[in-house]
Each structure stands twice: as structure tokens, then as C-alpha cells.
């Protein structure tokens with residue numbers, strides 16, 4: 366089939382999937398007043414593939430068949446592939462006004478990890494997984510699918526693994542092995558974009574041990590599979606005017622609590638089944654790719670923080686004040702640090718069987734940690750530069766009203782020569798970015814998505830070459 370149009374993508378979502386939003390079953394996600402925003406946001410991916418400005422970046426050609434396909438489905442083999450993928454992710458997020466599209470980014474991160482792990486399992490005498498992963502990858506590529514990833518389990522008591530919990534279903538598990546496949550039960554949480562993708566790949570969320578065989582499972586199913594119930598997140602559930610909410614009126618990502626109520630998975634879609642020793646390997650390999658995706662999609666957001674702070678400083682007439690320049694410098698350095706670490710991660714990649722380039726794990730985790738641990742401080746700086754109007758400003762209705770509009774125009778001006786409307790529009794942008802429900806979403810996304818701060822610190826500790834550093838210290842100290 367090759368590349369799809371946005372219309373073909375939207376049509377494919379009318380497939381009887383079981384989605385719930387605020388207590389009601391959603392008959393058609395594409396026309397739903399809130400989920401429909403997420404669908405239109407995801408269409409950016411398909412529009413970019415047709416846009417001459419992005420086509421070379423977004424589309425690749427199969428040298429054997431001549432078929433065209435989305436770059437996301439290309440297995441990265443070297444630094445150049447990783448940098449182009451990163452550039453595509455950043456460009457599409459820019460088109461999405463700082464919000465990642467994600468319908469192919471996350472799914473292909475999982476596919477890359479499945480290839481690496483299946484290769485290893487083939488070496489251990491189980492070639493069937495490799496064949497299945499390759500076939501599934503080819504299908505998603507050729508049908509230009511959107512693919513979500515459900516890795517995070519609901520987890521119950523975080524101090525325990527799958528065993529010893531109040532009930533056995535806090536981690537998704539196999540409840541039946543049949544001749545034609547497996548039946549799984551459990552719930553994954555925080556699953557981004559599944560309301561509007563064709564497929565979902567399910568991965569284990571952690572390392573497993575003996576006795577965890579039923580929890581060591583990976584597979585993929587279509588979004589409309591019987592027994593799969595998607596309970597959609599509720600944040601930002603009201604109709605917004607783009608004047609007041611220039612980002613979130615048009616851009617949205619949905620998460621779901623994804624319930625697997627005894628879902629049947631045929632064998633050709635099962636990629637791990639009981640291999641406790643490979644579960645952690647798969648979980649971690651996915652994260653190696655996914656954190657690189659994460660830092661790539663953060664770049665437009667960091668640029669927006671620096672850019673909007675600079676613009677509002679000018680409109681308020683304070684751009685040359687010492688403390689403002691200091692804050693703008695911090696914001697610029699924040700953006701540049703993450704950007705530089707992405708390039709370093711791609712340049713220092715490691716090519717792993719079957720020939721897939723994994724971004725450097727240390728630089729990727731440091732980039733993600735730098736981003737996540739500084740995000741709230743950066744928001745504080747932008748809010749500081751802007752002023753309290755971020756939350757006390759007028760509604761779009763008052764701005765347009767004949768009774769109140771002229772007063773607002775007169776009194777909400779800033780620096781001479783700057784139209785009041787420009788100042789108000791910039792305030793609204795910063796308010797949406799940092800002080801709206803969307804701003805809160807971005808803050809939690811910064812801390813938790815793609816793993817919490819501790820997860821990134823752990824990887825940094827593991828990957829850093831302490832031995833060489835300590836040997837150097839001993840040498841200079843004169844210790845043999």
C-alpha cells in the first residue's frame with residue numbers, strides 16, 4: 366500500500382475500537398470534540414510526507430522494490446540515520462507547536478528494540494521471534510501505520526514486583542496458552558496516542574525473575590481488538606479558542622488506561638512468551654531508543670521557552686535589564702545543552718546486531734536528565750519575565766466585546782510601538798505553554814514520560830566510566 370494520506374489515516378480509525386471518554390463510549394474518535402483534536406494533530410505526520418519542504422526528510426524509498434515509506438520505519442544504521450530521525454522528530458514537533466506527534470516515533474522505538482532482542486533470542490535457539498518481528502515491521506511499514514506502545518504497567522505496590530501484590534493483575538500477564546496463541550489480562554497506563562493509532566505494541570516494563578514467566582510477555586494487537594478497552598485521559602476537556610490557547614486549541618495528545626480484558630493474541634504477533642531473562646533486556650533496549658526520541662522532541666519546546674521569553678521581554682520593555690538577560694542566557698544554554706548532547710549521542714552510537722545503531726546511552730540519559738531536572742526552573746524564568754497577566758488576563762470574548770475591548774486595548778499595552786494585541790497574544794501563548802492545563806501536562810510529561818528522573822540517573826551512573834576517572838585521580842595523587 367505504501368504511504369497513506371491524512372484522510373486514509375483518519376478513515377482507518379473508524380474501526381469499532383472501544384474508547385471511553387468521561388463515562389461515555391466514543392463512537393467515532395475522528396469527530397469527537399476532544400479526541401478529534403488529537404487525531405488532527407497526528408495528521409501532521411501524513412501532511413509532512415506530502416509536503417515538498419519535508420518530503421526528503423520524511424520519506425524513504427526501498428532500493429529493492431522502489432516503494433516509498435515513512436522514514437520512521439527505517440532501521441537506523443549509523444550516525445546519519447540517527448541525526449535524520451532526530452531532525453524529523455524535531456521538525457514534526459515544531460509543526461505541532463511544541464507537542465510531539467508520536468504516532469510513529471514511539472512504535473518504531475519499540476520495533477528497533479524488538480529487532481535487537483529477537484536477534485539475541487535467535488542466537489539462543491529461538492528463531493521464531495525474529496521472523497515474527499520482521500514480518501510485523503514490514504506490515505506496519507507497508508501500511509504506513511500509527512503504532513502506540515503500552516509498556517508502563519499499573520504496578521500496584523511499587524515496592525513489589527509482579528508477585529506478592531494484592532491481586533495478580535497489577536502487571537499484564539498471560540492467563541492462557543493455546544495452540545493458536547495466548548490470552549492476556551491486565552492494564553497498562555499512560556499509553557499515549559492509542560486512541561488514534563492502528564496498532565499497539567506491548568512490552569514488559571521491568572526486569573523479571575524466576576516465577577515471573579507469565580509476566581514476561583511482548584506482543585502487538587490492532588487497536589480494535591476484542592477485549593481491549595481504552596479509557597481516555599480527561600485533562601483539557603473543553604473547547605478552546607486559538608486566540609486564548611494558541612497551542613492547545615489545535616494540538617493535543619491523548620493517553621489511555623489500556624485494559625486487556627482477556628485479549629487473544631495469535632502466535633505470529635507474540636514476540637516474547639515466558640523468557641524472564643530477556644524481559645529486562647527488552648524493557649531497557651526500548652528505553653535506549655525512546656529517550657533519544659524524547660530529547661529530540663523536546664527541542665522545539667526549549668526553543669519556544671527561550672523565544673517567547675525574549676519576545677515578551679521586548680514587549681514589556683525590559684530586554685536589556687541585567688536580570689532578564691541573565692534569564693534569557695540560562696534559557697538559551699538550556700536549549701543548546703540538550704541540542705549538543707543529542708548530536709553527541711548520535712555521533713557516539715553503537716551498532717548492535719542485526720546492524721542497528723543505538724544512540725550513546727550516557728549522552729542520551731544525561732540529555733534527558735538535563736531536560737527534565739531543569740524544566741520547572743525554566744518555566745519559572747519564563748513566567749518571571751512575563752508577569753502575572755499570564756493568569757489574570759482577559760478572555761477572548763472580553764477582548765472582542767465592544768463594551769470592554771477598547772479598555773483592554775488602551776490599558777494592556779506595553780512598550781511604545783508594540784500593538785496591544787501582539788502583547789496579549791504573546792501572553793496567551795506563554796500562558797498556554799506554562800500556566801494552562803496544557804502547561805501542567807507538559808510539566809508532568811517532562812518529569813515522568815520516558816522514565817522518571819531516577820531512571821535517567823541510574824543509567825547515567827551505570828554508563829559513566831568511573832574506573833578511568835578514578836584511575837586518573839589516583840595517578841595524579843601519586844597512588845600506584
Ligand SMILES: Cc1cc2nc3c(=O)[nH]c(=O)nc-3n(C[C@H](O)[C@H](O)[C@H](O)COP(=O)(O)OP(=O)(O)OC[C@H]3O[C@@H](n4cnc5c(N)ncnc54)[C@H](O)[C@@H]3O)c2cc1C
Nearest residue numbers: 514515516517523555556557809810813814815816817819
Ligand atoms: C504524559 C505521559 C505520557 C506517557 N506515555 C507513555 C506511553 O506512551 N507508553 C508507556 O508505556 N508509558 C508512558 N508513560 C509512562 C512513563 O514512562 C511513566 O510515567 C514513568 O515511567 C513513571 O511511572 P509511573 O507514572 O507509574 O510513576 P511511579 O513509577 O509510581 O513513580 C513515582 C515515583 O516513585 C518512584 N519509584 C517507583 N518505583 C520505585 C521503587 N521500586 N523504588 C523506589 N522508588 C520508586 C519513582 O522514581 C518516582 O519518583 C507516559 C507518562 C506520561 C506522564
